[in-house]
Amino acid sequence: MRVPDESDVRSHLRSPEVAARVGLWLGICFAVAFLTGLYSHALQDPPSWFVPLRRPVWSYRVSQGLHYLAGTACVPLLLVKLYAVYPKLFARPPWLDRAALLRHGLERASIALLVASSLFQVATGLANSTQWYPWAFSFRSTHYAVAWVAIGSLLVHVAVKLPTIRAALRADPAASGPGPRAEGGLSRRALIRTTYLATGLVVVSVAGSAVPWLRRVSVFENHFVPSGGIPINKTARRAGVTVLSTDPGWRLEVVHGQRTASLSREDLRALPRQVARLPIACVEGWSASGEWDGVRVRDLLALVGAPRGSVVTVTSLQPDGPFRTSTLLPAESDDPLTLVALGLDGDDLSIDHGFPCRLIAPGRPGVLQTKWLARIEVES
């Protein structure tokens, strides 16, 4: 059997005109996913210079919704892009010319990195949006590292191919190119349009979990609350807090150095209240707004004489898990909308939403809106 070469899979559709047009949108989606991903990562692992965006209160909702939708849009775009360039996989290396062979090898290596990291990012991101983790590596650190590999190898690829891309974008896709056109097959323009259609359809079909007015048509959304309330990612049972959170002896400890205030739910209720409409936006892409009723964190900190704008660690009753604690940066702990919430949408907080009380603050990823609070401590 002979090794297949480029001509075996040639088609008029596998052309630079298709690759450049679909690739342009794919590149835009990659850029959006990369930038929003960087932002989300910085929120969860803030570098010392980082100042989170707290207004508008829905900033993270938009940023993470874009991340999820741009990533989803990549699937049809990436598949058709790879379809258009697939024959290149079978290109014969220029064995006799050493310099050309080296260039060929380098380009192949960079393409291999680009394809591998792109498929990896899209597949792991989509699986994560459905809470499916069939792999053994830690999702966030790996998805973050590979994002840099993907965007880097994409830029190198664009730099190498820039003249081809410009020529292909200027060319009329209807003009003939390499490869025979199968009798009666799809035209290039039709393939490009069909790809855009599939991309638009798949985005709309999942967008409802981030864009409420699309909820009726988004039949494939992963998180759906029939009553229109806020979804729950981690139940009290799974977090192992059912007993602790309903214990009548529960107290919220607010600690600053030697000073500690120990507050029951009744004590919290007696403090000045703040009601605010704030969204919960999950890293998985869904988001929903609620009317939260609670006490300002900065008022609690004042009870123990903490200076304004302190760095604060909040700790959950959860016995373990990566999100047992979270940190409030100075601007966050002082924000009048950073609340210890006691109620949601006119009711007491339910146990799965974080009873006896939970953190809710503007512009933070859902995983940092710590539930079932046990302790609020000012860092020295």
Next chain:
Amino acid sequence: MTALRLLTGVVGLAALGWGIRLLLRLDLGDLLNAGLWMAGAVLAHDALVAPAVVLIGLAAARFVPTWARPAVAAVGVVVGTMTLALLPTLGRFGAKVDDPFLLNRAYGAWWLALTSTAVVVGLLVALRSRRASGADGP
């Protein structure tokens, strides 16, 4: 254009280098496992999905009448790419017994509705273009 190319390339190499540095700082186990998944993803595409598309194309060229081919191809692109994009949702692999709000819609039924709509629309478009061109078909 040369300056732009050069700049893009240099920024790209820097980002790539940073990414590899981040990868090397991962747990060795994480890194090896991620490498396995990356290689697997490339294999799944290059050795399964792409050849399957080639075979489907060959079969269509043989068995589908000329007038219906563009419609069949378009329906294939829409249904095929959407199905792959929705695979984790359709399979409900991440569903949890105690989470009633996760992966809780009738995805299979909606997928059937989507696919049959695409097929019907494709068929109508194909029939219309057949009549418009006045071809009798093979």
